[in-house]
Amino acid sequence: MxxxxxxxxxxxxxxxxxxxxxxxxxxxxxxxxxxxxxxxxxxxxxxxxxxxxxxxxxxxxxxxxxxxxxxxxxxxxxxxxxxxxxxxxxxxxxxxxxxxxxxxxxxxxxxxxxxxxxxxxxxxxxxxxxxxxxxxxxxxxxxxxxxxxxxxxxxxxxxxxxxxxxxxxxxxxxxxxxxxxxxxxxxxxxxxxxxxxxxxxxxxxxxxxxxxxxxxxxxxxxxxxxxxxxxxxxxxxxxxxxxxxxxxxxxxxxxxxxxxxxxxxxxxxxxxxxxxxxxxxxxxxxxxxxxxxxxxDVGSLLSLEKLAEADDRGNVLVGNILDVDSHGVIGYSADRLVATLGLDDLIIVDTTDATLVAAKDRTQDVRLVVEALRAAGAPEVVSSRSSLRPWGSWTLLMKADRFQIKSIEVLPGKRLSLQSHEKRSEHWVVVDGEAVVERDGETATLAANESAFIPPGTRHRLGNAGDTTLQVIEVAVGDYLEEDDIVRFEDDWGREGGTE
Amino acid sequence: MxxxxxxxxxxxxxxxxxxxxxxxxxxxxxxxxxxxxxxxxxxxxxxxxxxxxxxxxxxxxxxxxxxxxxxxxxxxxxxxxxxxxxxxxxxxxxxxxxxxxxxxxxxxxxxxxxxxxxxxxxxxxxxxxxxxxxxxxxxxxxxxxxxxxxxxxxxxxxxxxxxxxxxxxxxxxxxxxxxxxxxxxxxxxxxxxxxxxxxxxxxxxxxxxxxxxxxxxxxxxxxxxxxxxxxxxxxxxxxxxxxxxxxxxxxxxxxxxxxxxxxxxxxxxxxxxxxxxxxxxxxxxxxxxxxxxxxxDVGSLLSLEKLAEADDRGNVLVGNILDVDSHGVIGYSADRLVATLGLDDLIIVDTTDATLVAAKDRTQDVRLVVEALRAAGAPEVVSSRSSLRPWGSWTLLMKADRFQIKSIEVLPGKRLSLQSHEKRSEHWVVVDGEAVVERDGETATLAANESAFIPPGTRHRLGNAGDTTLQVIEVAVGDYLEEDDIVRFEDDWGREGGTE
Incomplete structure (x- = not known):
């Protein structure tokens, strides 16, 4: 700098x-x-x-x-x-x-x-x-x-x-x-x-x-x-x-x-x-x-209006949105398909795990929705399905009682902490890039379409040795799957608590 | 009968x-x-x-x-x-x-x-x-x-x-x-x-x-x-x-x-x-x-109104829907969270991969939306993410260029056809129940938290030998992932063409 x-x-x-x-x-x-x-x-x-x-x-x-x-x-x-x-x-x-x-x-x-x-x-x-x-x-x-x-x-x-x-x-x-x-x-x-x-x-x-x-x-x-x-x-x-x-x-x-x-x-x-x-x-x-x-000040969802030009009917639609006959609608979809029909002056925001549909003149009251969701204990208030990490990012694809699936992306040259879990196993399938997998001191290099198994208690580490982003699909299986089941032995960012 | x-x-x-x-x-x-x-x-x-x-x-x-x-x-x-x-x-x-x-x-x-x-x-x-x-x-x-x-x-x-x-x-x-x-x-x-x-x-x-x-x-x-x-x-x-x-x-x-x-x-x-x-x-x-x-005759989405009693404000909300201050809304969510704020007389239908928001008096025109989506080649018009099969069902969890992830559920005593794929490998992780996996004539029984790899060209078959539903997460990897890359050698239902 x-x-x-x-x-x-x-x-x-x-x-x-x-x-x-x-x-x-x-x-x-x-x-x-x-x-x-x-x-x-x-x-x-x-x-x-x-x-x-x-x-x-x-x-x-x-x-x-x-x-x-x-x-x-x-x-x-x-x-x-x-x-x-x-x-x-x-x-x-x-x-x-x-x-x-x-x-x-x-x-x-x-x-x-x-x-x-x-x-x-x-x-x-x-x-x-x-x-x-x-x-x-x-x-x-x-x-x-x-x-x-x-x-x-x-x-x-x-x-x-x-x-x-x-x-x-x-x-x-x-x-x-x-x-x-x-x-x-x-x-x-x-x-x-x-x-x-x-x-x-x-x-x-x-x-x-x-x-x-x-x-x-x-x-x-x-x-x-x-x-x-x-x-x-x-x-x-x-x-x-x-x-x-x-x-x-x-x-x-x-x-x-x-x-x-x-x-x-x-x-x-x-x-x-x-x-x-x-x-x-x-x-x-x-x-x-x-x-x-x-x-x-990007004070409310109405700010999404700045993301694109309005169409002939005054709609600002960003992402995978198909409209028939609506007027004055602000629509934002990160990924999923949203179809709208004959609507007036609404705001629709779609994310992987939650959708909001609100009257445009009520955007200041979205906090009421958040309060109600918080009172109901909805996890969608706390976090989204994706998290940025110093080494890349992960996205939760599915969560069930006894297993969950994540897509893990590791940036070139980066690696996760050396860690172990007490209560869950992890099955990794490399789907893109080249992984370095360390298990109880032994290191192997895995190409796309290769896989590795991490039993509970194994000291393990996932890294990217290549020069493109590494993507791994992780299926974790166990009775307890929360992020706090982690023991960190070493971390490139000195992280101790929290989640990987 | x-x-x-x-x-x-x-x-x-x-x-x-x-x-x-x-x-x-x-x-x-x-x-x-x-x-x-x-x-x-x-x-x-x-x-x-x-x-x-x-x-x-x-x-x-x-x-x-x-x-x-x-x-x-x-x-x-x-x-x-x-x-x-x-x-x-x-x-x-x-x-x-x-x-x-x-x-x-x-x-x-x-x-x-x-x-x-x-x-x-x-x-x-x-x-x-x-x-x-x-x-x-x-x-x-x-x-x-x-x-x-x-x-x-x-x-x-x-x-x-x-x-x-x-x-x-x-x-x-x-x-x-x-x-x-x-x-x-x-x-x-x-x-x-x-x-x-x-x-x-x-x-x-x-x-x-x-x-x-x-x-x-x-x-x-x-x-x-x-x-x-x-x-x-x-x-x-x-x-x-x-x-x-x-x-x-x-x-x-x-x-x-x-x-x-x-x-x-x-x-x-x-x-x-x-x-x-x-x-x-x-x-x-x-x-x-x-x-x-x-x-x-269940002629339009308005029939969803029959699925539940209306609340005090005349909303019929089925599934994971949280409302603040709406009136006369019909909402149906199969799974995801939908939040509504200050809406009047709308119908909202949410599925895994697509959401429709429509004025209630326009439900007869949903076909216009479908026509427009068809013209745009949207896959969400053709099929949903889940399919029932004689042996159970599968759900597509993620689809990328070179890999896709499915959850496969096999009913007790049932099995898929004996088949092979030319262009893709499959990685299976058993997450619930007990699987019988046949690969080039060799059969193994896999419990939850065990996995199997099916390289291209392998004659393979997945079955459920247990008395509870078997659930397997499949990560398929390859340049070509369409359902028509399948050769069937034997099938309990005599199926030949089509998809598994």
Whole structure:
């Protein structure tokens, strides 16, 4: 990674704890929206990493998520080309408490490492155009942050969107300009406006979309939390002092200790408040940098509309979908055949194991579906049938009481961990590529159409020695087939717990 | 089978050529509506066989279908308990020409075997209550048929249905009564009426639903075709003579010869006319026997409504479906999870490989979807992922360019044919039950968690020696994986062509 462009003292904090329930069934608890790669083939969080990494010194990229997603996110990013997860600092919040506690914790944590630390807080699940304007905007924001400002990044609206929050830009701040970019005072924060108001904002020209991106010195974040807390201007801002104090208490511990009972209880006791409400709406040190970049918060399944051109009847159909006489339908099928007949204004999302059919004006309520499924214990809420791994990926093809079938794809030169299972046997059939199979110390090379048997207790390892992707069909047989029946003896990524 | 109740000279002709396109994706070209078993767990054609077989002497049950469905239907019925396909006469029409040519061909064919033959023509894809009333109705119809009548069976309407045809019953025919049953003259045939007319019919009490069931002497069928043809009362009836003549020409050949070019061309030249229009609406020998039996022609996907009680919001949801805030939705899911949100008056049908979402008032147009899919070459129109076989069933789990995975279930005591493949290898993993595997003359018994490899060219056979169902996962690997790569050396059902 070329770091000649790095901004000294700048740390990026990518917020990656979101569950993305509104994107079900494309997103799942263990593969939330930030891991979706349908927008251009690269996941949203990978894009976030690629966007900021060139501006950082090594070691200054932090991903803040939760305990449950820690392994999944690490595996996901490890599977991306050009991302070296060894240089990323993965952190788990003790529990989800919205962005004020999260940003405070990150700020206190960074201050422990570097009293001069500056931070850029980035959502992990948005779409944003990068390039020279983006880089200039980050650099200019850092200049303003060094002067003590909390700099929000505001996007010039391109339409009268009612689903976003807005920031009104005030007067340009002296000396903070580069090319066409000007850092301005932030006069006002507005939540999602109605259509008429949004139209006025668009015409007026001084309102910007609130992107959720923030640049500030870590010390300013904590001092502003404290000072607005002391003023108690609004109920939400009155919690600033306690949030800052608990953040500093945790920062004195190691991130592993954040997950111990006491720290977790402390953090859980904090109010669940957005940083916008706790600080930005009331602090006088807030600035906004208006930029004209293509941006979307990918907030609901309606965003799928961006994936293709509408047909003559206003349908946007992506994937294996055949329509007769429908109007205004958004359809997305990852693989299976979906046929539609005489429908109006629906959204249909089809995945291997679950299908959602919803009225288009109810997409914000997909979370109700997810809640109901969770209450019913539906496994389709937790995970999909496929998982990315640092060595490749696997897909569950069939699950029965006493056996299950997976397709396992191993990237060239990669191998799974050396492992054994107590309760299941595995039958492997190589269907593409060349496998290296290790069993109790003995190694064999298997071509396509060859097979291997792994009895319980055998120390075994599957690797790809070829230069094309290896595909193996695995039939596992046993009374207990869960992923946690695994003993790892060695792993190329140092993984211990979790699943293979 | 107990045939002590058999009616002398009675032959049943089950019409089983229907493609059932309106039931897609539950029905497919190779598993049409008559093979659907969702209504009570037994297929519609199995019910038809069970309903009439006790009233027939051995050898008098004929299934008339088309060439393409012949093997599928035989396999399907062979897989049913209590049906001995060895006693069923499977016939293939040269081509589909509607019911007038089909019934004429069956009549001429039966007359060749038995100049006294009486026939009962039965649809294969309807739901009908059986029991003592049904049996009495058939016997009484036969009495009337012996006197020369063409007896239709009319169902007493239970609601003002606009989707059925109606028959108006006239005066009771003297001497033709049993219990409450009376054979009457048939005064009038009416096609699907409007709602107001249907309501009047229901109130009037003399209109009956036209079930499509007919009882007549084979000789009467042909003589009536000829005599109405001579009168040329309507355009449709004017074809009677040519239909009767071609039917007799074909009946002079063997059923195998019907499929040869000349016979097929002769038959294809016939007009595609329903028997109702060609004969029943114009003949004076037509009677109707009104019966009060529960009946449905299962004519469209709306019939799925009968599968369960509606919920508070009028939704009928069968299978793995979770709904939030929908109204009037009919949902059927065979297996996968379907979630619905805020929908009105839709029908959703989900199967392993295809999903249909349609406006409820468009279910008659599902055939448009099927036509469009056929034009696009979609394999989901032709067959589903599962097939019943005389020895059990198989399900395709995954299909790729150079390999495919099937789950194969073999019934206790059954075995597949002794066969070999030229172009593919097969890897078998037994996951349940006990397999007998024969390879080039050597036989081995495999328990669950054991596997076998079948290289190309190996004469092999898979059987179930245990008393529980055997389940085997098969991974087939090769450049060519189609079902026609099979050489059969021996088969317990004498099968030669087609697929295993």
């Amino acid at each position: 070329d770091t000649s462009q790095a901004i000294p003292n700048l740390h990026a904090v990518i917020l990656a704890g979101g569950s993305g329930a509104r994107f079900w069934p494309l997103s799942r608890e263990l593969s939330p929206k930030q891991m979706l790669d349908i927008f251009g083939g690269v996941s949203l969080i990978s894009r976030a990493v690629h966007r900021i990494a060139p501006l950082l010194e090594p070691g200054n990229l932090h991903v803040l998520t939760n305990e449950r997603l820690l392994d999944e996110l690490r595996n996901h990013l490890a599977a991306q080309e050009d991302i070296d997860t060894g240089t990323i600092d993965f952190l788990a919040e003790p529990t989800a408490r919205n962005t004020a506690p999260a940003i405070a914790l990150a700020a206190a944590y960074l201050l422990q490492q570097d009293p001069e630390a500056m931070m850029i807080v980035l959502p992990s699940d948005h779409l944003l155009e990068d390039g020279p304007v983006w880089e200039s905007a980050v650099r200019l924001s850092c200049d303003a942050a060094e002067g003590g400002a909390l700099v929000t990044i505001g996007l010039t609206p391109t339409h009268a969107e009612t689903g976003y929050g807005y920031i009104r830009a005030g007067r340009p701040m002296p000396g903070l300009a580069e090319g066409e970019l000007r850092v301005c005072g932030a006069d006002r924060f507005v939540e999602k406006p109605d259509a008429e108001t949004a139209r006025r904002y668009l015409e007026g020209g001084d309102y910007l979309w609130n992107s959720g991106m923030l640049v500030a010195c870590a010390a300013s974040v904590l001092s502003q939390l404290r000072s607005v807390g002391r003023r108690k201007a609004t109920p939400d801002s009155s919690h600033g002092e306690i949030i800052a104090r608990v953040a500093e208490e945790l920062a004195a511990m190691t991130p592993a200790e954040w997950l111990a009972r006491d720290a977790r209880d402390r953090y859980t006791s904090l109010p669940s408040v957005p940083f916008d409400k706790a600080v930005l709406e009331v602090s006088e040190r807030v600035a906004v940098l208006p930029v004209s970049l293509s941006w979307s | 107990d045939t002590s109740q058999a009616i002398p000279n009675l032959h049943a002709v089950i019409l089983a050529g229907g493609s059932g396109a309106r039931f897609w994706p539950l029905s497919r070209e190779l598993s049409p509506k008559q093979m659907l078993d969702i209504f009570g767990g037994v297929s519609l054609i199995s019910r038809a066989v069970h309903r009439i077989a006790p009233l027939l002497e051995p050898g008098n049950l004929h299934v008339l279908t088309n060439e393409r469905l012949l093997d599928e239907l035989r396999n399907h019925l062979a897989a049913q308990e209590d049906i001995d396909t060895g006693t069923i006469d499977f016939l293939a029409e040269p081509t589909a020409r509607n019911t007038a040519p089909a019934i004429a061909l069956a009549a001429a064919y039966l007359l060749q075997q038995d100049p006294e033959a009486m026939m009962i023509v039965l649809p294969s894809d309807h739901l009908l209550e059986d029991g003592p009333v049904w049996e009495s109705a058939v016997r009484l119809s036969c009495d009337a048929a012996e006197g020369g009548a063409l007896v239709t069976i009319g169902l007493t309407p239970t609601h003002a249905e606009t989707g059925y045809g109606y028959i108006r019953a006239g005066r009771p025919m003297p001497g033709l009564a049993e219990g409450e049953l009376r054979v009457c003259g048939a005064d009038r045939f009416v096609e699907k009426p409007d709602a107001e007319t249907a309501r009047r019919y229901l109130e009037g009490g003399d209109y009956l639903w036209n079930s499509g069931m007919l009882v007549a002497c084979a000789a009467s069928v042909l003589s009536q075709l000829r005599s109405v043809g001579r009168r040329k009362a309507t355009p449709d009836s004017s074809h009677g003579e040519i239909i009767a003549r071609v039917a007799e020409e074909l009946a002079a050949m063997t059923p195998a010869e019907w499929l040869a070019r000349d016979a097929r061309d002769r038959y294809t030249s016939l007009p595609s006319v329903p028997f109702d229009k060609a004969v029943l609406e114009v003949s004076e020998r037509v009677a109707v026997l009104p019966v009060s039996l529960s009946w449905s």
